[in-house]
Amino acid sequence: MAAYSLLMLPGDGIGPEVMRQVRRVIDWMSRRRDLEFTVSEGLVGGCAIDAHGVPLSEATMEQALAADAVLLGAVGGPKWDTVSYDKRPEAGLLRLRKELELFANLRPAVVFDALVDASTLKPEVVRGLDIMIVRELTGGIYFGEPRGIEDLGNGIRRGINTQVYTTPEIQRVARVAFELARKRGNKVCSCEKRNVMESGLLWNQDVTALHAAEYKDVELSHMLADAAAMQLVRNPKQFDVIVTDNLFGDILSDEAAMLTGSIGMLPSASLGAADASGRRKALYEPVHGSAPDIAGRDVANPIASLLSFGMALRYSFDRAEEADLLDRAVQNVLKGGMRTADIMSPGMARCSTSVMGDSILREL
C-alpha cells in the first residue's frame, strides 16, 4: 500500500476550521482506499509568530522539506499588521514557496454549473468557464534583489524592488503550462508587458523559443498583461491555460477567481521540479485568504481546501480516481442544494463548515 507523509499547516483565521474538514477526508481516504497518510501538523503565519516569534520556524521548514506534500490553510490577519516587515505572516508562506522551490503555481478558475449565478458576470459569459492559470512562484519581483527602503533624509525615503527572470526560470514554468495544455484545451496564452519591461520581452522570447523547439502542437498566443485583465472580463472563455510571472499571476489569477463568484470553491497547487523518481515537492492551498472577520464561527466554506487536497491526490500522488471521487462528491452536494454562507442563494439550504464536511463525507 502506498504511504505518504503530509504536513498540515492550518495557519490563521478560517484556516484551522476548513483544514479540520480536510483532515476528515484524509482519514476517510486512509480507511477506505489503498492509500496511507502519515499526517503531522505545524504552525505558519500569525499563529507561528505568536508561538515562536517568527512566521515559520526552522523545525517546521525541515518538516515541510521532508513531507511528500504540504497542505496549507491561510495566513495573516489584522492582528499582525504591525509586526516588522521580515516577520509578517506572509513571509512564512513566501519562505515555504522559495525553499521548497515551488516555481509553478496552478490556479484553476472554474465555474460550477450549480453556482453559475454566484458570479457578478452574466451567466452566458461564465457558464462552463474552465481556465488554468500557471503562475511563476519563486522569481520575479517577489524575490529579486536589491530591495528595501532607504532613508534619503528630510523625511524622504526611496522604496526599491527588482524584477528578475532568467531563461531557465521562464522555460521551466512555461513547460508546466504546455504540458497541462496538452491534457486540456491545448492552448496556452502567455502574458507579460514586453512593450514596457525588458523582463517581459525576455519572457516572451523564451516562451516562444521553447514552444518552437518542443511544443509546436500546442497553440500559443501572447497577450499584454493589461489586455489580459480586460479580456478576462470581456470574454473569459477564450482562455484555456494562461502562463505568466509571479506578480501578474497574483493579480490575474485573483481576477479570474472572482469571475466565478465563488472563491470559497477554488483550490491551488504549487509544484516544484520532479526529481529522478518523478516526485516533486508540492504545497496545496485554497485561493481564499484567512477571512479573520468570519473566523471561528463555523461558517467558512471548506470546499476550496478540500479540492486543494484533491489536487494533491492528482499531482502529488497520481491518484486521479480518488481526486475525481472527491470532485464528484462536492458537485453532488452542491446539486443537492447545500450551501455555505458565501455561496448561498434563494431556495438552498444554508449550512455550516462542519455540516458541509459531513455532507461531502456522506457523499463519498
Add this chain to the structure above:
Amino acid sequence: MAAYSLLMLPGDGIGPEVMRQVRRVIDWMSRRRDLEFTVSEGLVGGCAIDAHGVPLSEATMEQALAADAVLLGAVGGPKWDTVSYDKRPEAGLLRLRKELELFANLRPAVVFDALVDASTLKPEVVRGLDIMIVRELTGGIYFGEPRGIEDLGNGIRRGINTQVYTTPEIQRVARVAFELARKRGNKVCSCEKRNVMESGLLWNQDVTALHAAEYKDVELSHMLADAAAMQLVRNPKQFDVIVTDNLFGDILSDEAAMLTGSIGMLPSASLGAADASGRRKALYEPVHGSAPDIAGRDVANPIASLLSFGMALRYSFDRAEEADLLDRAVQNVLKGGMRTADIMSPGMARCSTSVMGDSILREL
C-alpha cells in the same frame, strides 16, 4: 478671448480617424464659444518610425513641451512588432509622459445609462458605476534603472527591471487623488502589494502620512492590488477614487475600463504639476488602443477621443461649461439610439465614425 495651443498627435491605426472628429469639435468650440485654439499636428508611434526612424522626433517633443495641451490618438500595431526595443511605437508615448512629467494619469471608468447592457457584468452590479483611477505615470517599474537583458552565455539570458518610488513621487500623485475625491465621493482607496514589496510598503506609509497631515476629511482605505482586482469584479461600486502605481494602475484601470463594456467610450488625462500661474502640462488620450484590425474603415468609436478633449476643457482650460456641453451632447446622441459598431445593440442605429461625429456636432 482665451487662446490656447493644442498639439494633435493622431498616431497609428484608428488614431487619425477618431482625431478627425475631435478636430471638428475643436473648430466648433473656436467658432461658437469664446475660446481660441491654435492647432498643430505631429507624428508619434509607428507613423513617426516610418517617417523619421524614431517614434517621437525631437521637433515633435519640442512642440509638445510648448503646447498648452497634447491630444493623442493611439500608437502601435503589428507592423512595428519587429522594430528594436528602444524604437518601438510605445517608446514615443513613454517619452512624452516622462519629459512632460505627466505623473498623474486620470482614468475614469463610467457606465453610461444607455450602455449598461454592453457590460458583461450584471446590470445591477455596474449601473451608475463611476470610478476615477489615478495612476502614477512617470515612475515605478516603467522607468526604473537598472533595466535590460543580459546574456549569461549558453543560451541563457537574464531580464531585469527595477521598481523605484520616492516619497515626493508618491505624495504628489496621492495629492491629486485626494483633491479629486473632495469634488466627488470623498473616498480614496490606495492599492499596492505592501505584503510582498517594500516599495508598496513605502507607498502605503507615505499615502497614510499625507492623509493624516492634510486630508483627514477624505475617507482613506488601503487594499492589496490583488484584492482590488477581485473587488473590481465583485462590487465595483464600492470605489470612488483609486490611487495606485504605474504598473498596478495599468492593469487595474484596464480591468475597470472593461467592466463598463464600452472602452470605446473612455477618455483619460495625464497631468503634470501646476506652475506658478496654475498651468500644468497635460496630455489627453482615449483608453482604447490603435485597433489596427478596424483602422481606416470609418467604423471606430470617436467618443473616447471626444471625451478626452472634454477632459482637456475641464483640466487644462478650466472650461467646465463647455466640457458639460460636450458630455451632454454625447449622452443625447446615445439616448437617440446612435451606436458605432463596438457599442451596437438590437434596436439601435449602427453608424460610422464620421456619422457619430456629425450627430454630436448637430447636438452641440
